[in-house]
Amino acid sequence: MNGIPAYTLNDGTTIPAIGLGTWPLDDTAAEQAVRSALGLGYRLVDTAANYRNETGVGRGIAGSGVPREEVVVTTKLPGRHHGYEETLASFEESRRRLGLEYVDLFLIHWPNPRVGRYVDSWKAMIRLREDGLVRSIGVSNFTPEHITRLEKETGVLPSVNQIELHPLFPQEELRGFHADQGIVTESWSPLGRGSDLLDDPAVARIAEAHGVTPAQVLLRWHVQLGALPVPKSADPGRQRANLDVFGFELDSDQLAAIAHRAPRRLGGDPERHEEF
Ligand SMILES: NC(=O)c1ccc[n+]([C@@H]2O[C@H](COP(=O)([O-])OP(=O)(O)OC[C@H]3O[C@@H](n4cnc5c(N)ncnc54)[C@H](OP(=O)(O)O)[C@@H]3O)[C@@H](O)[C@H]2O)c1
Numbered sequence: 001m002n003g004i005p006a007y008t009l010n011d012g013t014t015i016p017a018i019g020l021g022t023w024p025l026d027d028t029a030a031e032q033a034v035r036s037a038l039g040l041g042y043r044l045v046d047t048a049a050n051y052r053n054e055t056g057v058g059r060g061i062a063g064s065g066v067p068r069e070e071v072v073v074t075t076k077l078p079g080r081h082h083g084y085e086e087t088l089a090s091f092e093e094s095r096r097r098l099g100l101e102y103v104d105l106f107l108i109h110w111p112n113p114r115v116g117r118y119v120d121s122w123k124a125m126i127r128l129r130e131d132g133l134v135r136s137i138g139v140s141n142f143t144p145e146h147i148t149r150l151e152k153e154t155g156v157l158p159s160v161n162q163i164e165l166h167p168l169f170p171q172e173e174l175r176g177f178h179a180d181q182g183i184v185t186e187s188w189s190p191l192g193r194g195s196d197l198l199d200d201p202a203v204a205r206i207a208e209a210h211g212v213t214p215a216q217v218l219l220r221w222h223v224q225l226g227a228l229p230v231p232k233s234a235d236p237g238r239q240r241a242n243l244d245v246f247g248f249e250l251d252s253d254q255l256a257a258i259a260h261r262a263p264r265r266l267g268g269d270p271e272r273h274e275e276f
Helices: 027-040 054-062 084-098 118-130 144-154 172-181 201-210 214-225 236-243 252-259
Strands: 006-008 014-016 044-046 072-077 103-108 134-140 160-164 184-188
Touching: 027 044, 027 054, 027 236, 044 054, 054 072, 054 084, 072 084, 084 103, 084 118, 103 118, 103 160, 118 134, 118 144, 134 144, 134 184, 144 172, 160 172, 172 184, 201 214, 201 252, 214 236, 214 252
Parallel strands: 044 072, 072 103, 103 134, 134 160, 160 184
Antiparallel strands: 006 014
């Protein structure tokens, strides 16, 4: 896939090993960012109904000149649409805004356990996949308990769990669970947005040793963990650099030095966070 390594999902489809995040871009900025990224070689784009930029993302794909079938488009179901019929309707709205015949990867954005309807949504997503409107189905911000419940009640495991993952919050246990279950770990906030990770002296030293940038070191850390990062950048220069992480290798000391940080979650706790 365009020189970028790929993962094979548990449903047999392939997905590039890195993608473009699009939050918090609006439609206009998302259109430009997606067109630029696809021109640079990105083939995976991450959006969500709640980012309110699916229209821009769809326009960016259409205007990129890259054949539709080469692009893996991810979108996500918002919490306010949990439930079987609600999920089918919400997907249809996302698909219309994206201007696509099918979506490659559809995720439940957050489990919202207090609402308690994510299993109903999962059943609808299985139906969408059977109907060919979605290629792969997955979740985001799910814990092992939530995932185990999906499998118990439907017999279908997610292909992907997109979670907060960066060196401040390395999520060893959850990644181990994913590996055992054959679920690909996708990393959100892979650069630790809003933290000082990009200015970390240890990361800077490793970057210097490899002749790369701190962001490239952090993204390479994800790649070597076997996780799939979706860094957001609207800047073509940073987009290009973020994609260029397959030509160097961190050694085990460097990997350990990067992850030895006081654990700190930057986003919500899936057990309590309510996303609508
Ligand atoms: N599933 C979920 O619940 C969830 C939650 C949060 C995020 N996400 C997804 O994950 C994506 C990425 O996460 P994120 O946006 O929170 O954080 P991130 O990708 O870790 O960080 C993005 C920030 O880093 C900057 N940046 C990007 N590349 C850089 C580079 N090479 N050097 C220096 N700065 C750089 C960006 O600014 P510039 O644009 O100016 O480059 C932006 O301010 C989101 O866009 C979204 O698609 C999902």
